[in-house]
Amino acid sequence: MNDIAKRITLAGWDERYAELRAAGLDEPDYGGPLRRHVEDGDLRLLKLQMDNSAASLRLWNFLLTEEQRLHQARAEGKKIVGAMKDLGTVPVMAYSLGNVVAFYPDGAWWIPCVMQCSDHLLEVADLLGIDDSFCPVRAMLGAFVTGAHFPIPGLLTCSVGAICDDLSAIAQRLESLGFPIMWWEVPHRRHPEPSEASVTLPGNFPAPASQVALVRSELQRVRQALETFASQQLTEQRLSAGIARANQVRRRLGELRQLAYRAEPCPLPALEMLIAEMLALHFCSDQNETVEVLDELLEETKKRILAGTGVLAADAVRVFWVNPVADLRVMNMLEDAGGRVCGTEYLFCHALDPIPEDTPPMEALARMVLADPMVGSAADRARRICHDIDEFQSEALVISRIPGASHCAMEGAIIGDIVRSKTGIPVLEIEVPPITDSMEPTLRTRLEALIETVRNRRQQ
Amino acid sequence: MICAGMICAGIDVGSRTIKVVLFDANGHGVVAAAAADQGIEQEALAMQLLERVLKENHIGREDVRAVVATGYGRKLISIADDTITEITCQAWGVSSAVPNARTIIDIGGQDSKLVRLNGRGAVSDFAMNDRCAAGTGRFLEVVATRLGVRLADLGKLVGKSRTPAFISNMCVVFAETEIIGLLASGVASEDIVAGVQSSIATRVAAMVGQNVTPPVVFTGGVALVPGMKDSLQEALRETVMVAPHPQTTGALGAAILAARRLDAGDTPTP
Numbered sequence: 142m143n144d145i146a147k148r149i150t151l152a153g154w155d156e157r158y159a160e161l162r163a164a165g166l167d168e169p170d171y172g173g174p175l176r177r178h179v180e181d182g183d184l185r186l187l188k189l190q191m192d193n194s195a196a197s198l199r200l201w202n203f204l205l206t207e208e209q210r211l212h213q214a215r216a217e218g219k220k221i222v223g224a225m226k227d228l229g230t231v232p233v234m235a236y237s238l239g240n241v242v243a244f245y246p247d248g249a250w251w252i253p254c255v256m257q258c259s260d261h262l263l264e265v266a267d268l269l270g271i272d273d274s275f276c277p278v279r280a281m282l283g284a285f286v287t288g289a290h291f292p293i294p295g296l297l298t299c300s301v302g303a304i305c306d307d308l309s310a311i312a313q314r315l316e317s318l319g320f321p322i323m324w325w326e327v328p329h330r331r332h333p334e335p336s337e338a339s340v341t342l343p344g345n346f347p348a349p350a351s352q353v354a355l356v357r358s359e360l361q362r363v364r365q366a367l368e369t370f371a372s373q374q375l376t377e378q379r380l381s382a383g384i385a386r387a388n389q390v391r392r393r394l395g396e397l398r399q400l401a402y403r404a405e406p407c408p409l410p411a412l413e414m415l416i417a418e419m420l421a422l423h424f425c426s427d428q429n430e431t432v433e434v435l436d437e438l439l440e441e442t443k444k445r446i447l448a449g450t451g452v453l454a455a456d457a458v459r460v461f462w463v464n465p466v467a468d469l470r471v472m473n474m475l476e477d478a479g480g481r482v483c484g485t486e487y488l489f490c491h492a493l494d495p496i497p498e499d500t501p502p503m504e505a506l507a508r509m510v511l512a513d514p515m516v517g518s519a520a521d522r523a524r525r526i527c528h529d530i531d532e533f534q535s536e537a538l539v540i541s542r543i544p545g546a547s548h549c550a551m552e553g554a555i556i557g558d559i560v561r562s563k564t565g566i567p568v569l570e571i572e573v574p575p576i577t578d579s580m581e582p583t584l585r586t587r588l589e590a591l592i593e594t595v596r597n598r599r600q601q
Numbered sequence: 602m603i604c605a606g607m608i609c610a611g612i613d614v615g616s617r618t619i620k621v622v623l624f625d626a627n628g629h630g631v632v633a634a635a636a637a638d639q640g641i642e643q644e645a646l647a648m649q650l651l652e653r654v655l656k657e658n659h660i661g662r663e664d665v666r667a668v669v670a671t672g673y674g675r676k677l678i679s680i681a682d683d684t685i686t687e688i689t690c691q692a693w694g695v696s697s698a699v700p701n702a703r704t705i706i707d708i709g710g711q712d713s714k715l716v717r718l719n720g721r722g723a724v725s726d727f728a729m730n731d732r733c734a735a736g737t738g739r740f741l742e743v744v745a746t747r748l749g750v751r752l753a754d755l756g757k758l759v760g761k762s763r764t765p766a767f768i769s770n771m772c773v774v775f776a777e778t779e780i781i782g783l784l785a786s787g788v789a790s791e792d793i794v795a796g797v798q799s800s801i802a803t804r805v806a807a808m809v810g811q812n813v814t815p816p817v818v819f820t821g822g823v824a825l826v827p828g829m830k831d832s833l834q835e836a837l838r839e840t841v842m843v844a845p846h847p848q849t850t851g852a853l854g855a856a857i858l859a860a861r862r863l864d865a866g867d868t869p870t871p
Contacts, residue, residue, distance in 0.1 A: 567726045590688035594724040
């Protein structure tokens, strides 16, 4: 069997899958050929180039079977929590309880992207008055109303305050449709006054201790709601154990990022790295399986590094990527243009940091919430991005905007200016709608021009 | 005298026009440059233009040693040895004519670009607007059609303007409606054209932002329109210089990069 690492199309995966099966591929119960997801409506796969490893096959299958997993959990009598907006906190609490599964309904924004809008979720949102002036997260409304995707959660939580205005408006519309939400507040992170007691958060951000205390008390309300919902007590011991399990995922992702973003040639494509990083948020609705999936990816990555093989040219331009893309194809475009992703800030970098285990668990979680890049200033985001650009020796920055997402509209320019002045690397801002086909030539030109710019800088 | 066999060609396949520059890699500079309207058969039109320029300059096709294509349709040119984006080509083309240039503003038929140079002729950063016609030559085409004048004659009108109209709409489609209203209310055509030029310049200035490093060089077909340079200067509050042969700087850059391919020993075009 040919084991050369490379990116392949879905047609390539048809052959590759047969090869792997013939060679004795052992798959989990959600395994199978990727082609079946297209038959289920995930049409975008037809336009993507994917990594050809068995580990990546498992990753894709894990991602694309989440809805079935949630329905199966419901059928098995498990309680389902929909945690909206906070990224990487409420699911950690929920998975600390037995018999509870948590996921982010706001993640439904990727459904129209992957299904090339054949799901009509955005049209449902239009009819509900949430049009395309809002973030694509509005697809969540369509998913709730039609019930065609995830099972309706028994408990819905949503953080408000210093988070995305769009999401707040969309979630309020959801509640008005008869889906009650347990709201909890997150203040905008500010720098402590000189006279104030302060706390250093993960990511090295200082915050007033009073803000951490406020978030802790808000999380305590969430904890009580979870306990009532699950008819179980979420003890300190259970919570600490849950944090330790979440950290297993985060540490694996940390190691994977270090390996994949540093090694030359690039051992794993940007697309698979993006999906892997997303596992930090709610573990794709199965925490234990997430660990298994990441272990296999880590093993494959290490194997490729040891063999000195990769999926891209050794001289690929090292690009730091900010914000997740609506159309996954754009990650392919960067690589087609001669770039590779070396460092990311997908608006949830705090969820990749280990949760402090030497701190009382509620205090530790409160600190994680306040470390969220969306909760602080754009300048704070830029500071962390500059740090990581330095760490991963990135040669250029791409800031990807999401149409209608108010959070990104302002921040991109601020982050771009700060990164330019602090690091001197070229910065490219692009806007990526759910389907980029009509603007593909112009997107490609921008990305190619960025790569050319870096290559000229190397020569000079 | 041109040394046969060392000619390099740059082909800029733009959205509205195709440009060709022949460059003598033996140090004799630009041999010929020409532009033609774009159409549906983009590659065929580009090849017709190239053949015409070669014939006019008594150069055989076999003497062209390297070809680089750039512009929106660069990937369509099958004879190209390489394709390079218009951002990089503009930088090379402008730097060859204005070596100390630090900022390039290129306004073409369908997009506008800002290219910042590092002082050594290389791109340090860039930005593009290609999603909105308000900062592009397309706006001028729309107003020319609406006023019933030829695009080439717009500049003559601008010279007569005393009170440029204020075009408030940020979208060309709605601005056209606004122009109809202005005409109906008796605003002079020349004031409308001046207003449109100011609107384009304002849009481009917004893309450029606060930090403009001079010298600023203006390229693209719109740079040929009288009055646009002045509008841009006013919007940027900075002196703007129109590049020599502003419409063909991208093709020139492509030709220079083709010559560099020869220097680097890359395989020449058969």
